[in-house]
Amino acid sequence: MSSVTVIANWKQTVLYLILIVSLVYVIETLISHKLHINHSKIRLKRSPDLPLRFRDDGTFKILQVADMHYGMGSITRCRDVLDAQFEHCSDLNTTRFLRRMIEAEKPDLIAFTGDNIFGSSTTDAAESLVEAIGPAIEHGIPWAAVLGNHDQESTLNRQELMTFLSLMDFSVSQINPPAGDDLDEAERGELRSIDGFGNYHLRVHGAPGSVLSNSTVFDLFFLDSGDRESVQGRRTYGWIKESQLRWLQDTSKQGYNQNIGNFLGNPPALAFFHIPILEVRDLWYTPFIGQFQEGVACSTVQSGLLNTFVSMGNVKAAFIGHDHINDFCGNLKGVWFCYGGGFGYHAYGRPNWHRRARVIEAKLGKGRDSWTGVERIRTWKRLDDEDLSKIDEQVLWEASYSFLK
Numbered sequence: 378m379s380s381v382t383v384i385a386n387w388k389q390t391v392l393y394l395i396l397i398v399s400l401v402y403v404i405e406t407l408i409s410h411k412l413h414i415n416h417s418k419i420r421l422k423r424s425p426d427l428p429l430r431f432r433d434d435g436t437f438k439i440l441q442v443a444d445m446h447y448g449m450g451s452i453t454r455c456r457d458v459l460d461a462q463f464e465h466c467s468d469l470n471t472t473r474f475l476r477r478m479i480e481a482e483k484p485d486l487i488a489f490t491g492d493n494i495f496g497s498s499t500t501d502a503a504e505s506l507v508e509a510i511g512p513a514i515e516h517g518i519p520w521a522a523v524l525g526n527h528d529q530e531s532t533l534n535r536q537e538l539m540t541f542l543s544l545m546d547f548s549v550s551q552i553n554p555p556a557g558d559d560l561d562e563a564e565r566g567e568l569r570s571i572d573g574f575g576n577y578h579l580r581v582h583g584a585p586g587s588v589l590s591n592s593t594v595f596d597l598f599f600l601d602s603g604d605r606e607s608v609q610g611r612r613t614y615g616w617i618k619e620s621q622l623r624w625l626q627d628t629s630k631q632g633y634n635q636n637i638g639n640f641l642g643n644p645p646a647l648a649f650f651h652i653p654i655l656e657v658r659d660l661w662y663t664p665f666i667g668q669f670q671e672g673v674a675c676s677t678v679q680s681g682l683l684n685t686f687v688s689m690g691n692v693k694a695a696f697i698g699h700d701h702i703n704d705f706c707g708n709l710k711g712v713w714f715c716y717g718g719g720f721g722y723h724a725y726g727r728p729n730w731h732r733r734a735r736v737i738e739a740k741l742g743k744g745r746d747s748w749t750g751v752e753r754i755r756t757w758k759r760l761d762d763e764d765l766s767k768i769d770e771q772v773l774w775e776a777s778y779s780f781l782k
């Protein structure tokens with residue numbers, strides 16, 4: 378190689394380097410904002426005070442919000458409202474209803490039971506979720522969400538949605554339970570191998586200062602009932618799978634709370650998921666409380682969930698959504714199944730049939746000088762009318778202490 382070619386090569390290299398550096402500079406200055414690279418400080422999630430616990434007055438109240446079907450806010454129109462209401466009605470009415478419910482009921486937890494957003498009406502699932510859940514965050518209320526069958530129809534898939542939901546402020550939602558009972562594994566952050574996204578368990582502790590302030594007195598299970606599936610060539614809705622039932626049974630068998638004052642065994646539990654189970658259809662022939670106005674849209678597959686609940690023994694009620702104009706509670710083998718009733722204005726509904734929400738309140742028993750375990754679980758609904766009318770109040774469960782007295 379002559380010294381002339383070496384110098385030529387060297388010059389070429391320098392030119393290339395200059396070109397590359399200039400390109401990087403141009404990309405950084407001109408288009409980085411479009412790539413959402415921003416240099417503002419990383420903000421950590423604002424977490425609620427955990428564990429969840431009963432109040433000083435011995436109550437714990439959950440607001441169930443079913444089927445918000447949120448789109449893009451003010452530009453997303455309402456469905457199935459009166460003609461006269463149509464012009465001034467959008468997703469903002471859903472937001473307004475959520476704020477009113479929070480202010481009226483002051484819940485300790487909000488459970489969003491799926492179809493929180495309506496995928497095909499939004500171009501940005503994350504933004505839509507931020508707006509939909511917004512009022513819970515504004516009020517600093519812990520909230521838990523599961524997915525319906527419409528949430529993933531936009532820019533995020535189900536795994537991404539649950540990840541995002543778990544990272545939002547004041548969220549107690551989880552992607553899935555930790556792997557096994559092995560603490561080491563759980564510490565490494567591994568998730569259990571389970572169908573779906575958004576299967577998790579929340580424990581609620583007794584009232585502060587009471588004998589059960591460090592014990593779980595109330596259990597909440599959240600389940601992913603899927604979206605749609607094909608079974609033998611036929612399209613049907615999702616259902617709760619074997620792996621999810623096994624997780625429920627394993628969690629229940631841990632029997633972590635053998636004696637919580639009032640009774641032996643696991644504390645009373647509630648479940649939350651989106652799509653009803655097959656047996657909910659049978660409730661038509663029973664004395665249900667509330668309105669049964671449309672067919673139960675569920676999977677053709679028998680999930681076995683009801684039998685799992687029965688064998689767990691402590692599940693007192695399950696709260697579902699999906700069928701917006703059903704809002705009843707009915708009892709199957711000792712377990713109540715309650716619809717939330719459609720909440721969102723962009724969701725189908727019925728003109729002149731108010732959007733509504735369900736409230737669930739658990740109350741502790743009073744021992745000689747301290748609150749004890751859960752004594753009673755009640756539910757009611759409120760309509761989005763002028764007075765937020767309270768309807769269909771009922772007792773779902775009461776502890777029988779007869780053997781203790």
Ligand SMILES: *[C@@H]1O[C@H](CO)[C@@H](O)[C@H](O)[C@H]1NC(C)=O
Nearest residue numbers: 458462465466467469470473
């Ligand atoms: C929606 O909100 C607007 C503005 O607050 C209100 O005037 C209207 O009555 C609401 N519509 C319904 C159907 O609640």
Ligand SMILES: *[C@@H]1O[C@H](CO)[C@@H](O)[C@H](O)[C@H]1NC(C)=O
Nearest residue numbers: 585586587588589590591592
């Ligand atoms: C609960 O735990 C706290 C902190 O460890 C402790 O100070 C308190 O005495 C415990 N209360 C009961 C009733 O065990």
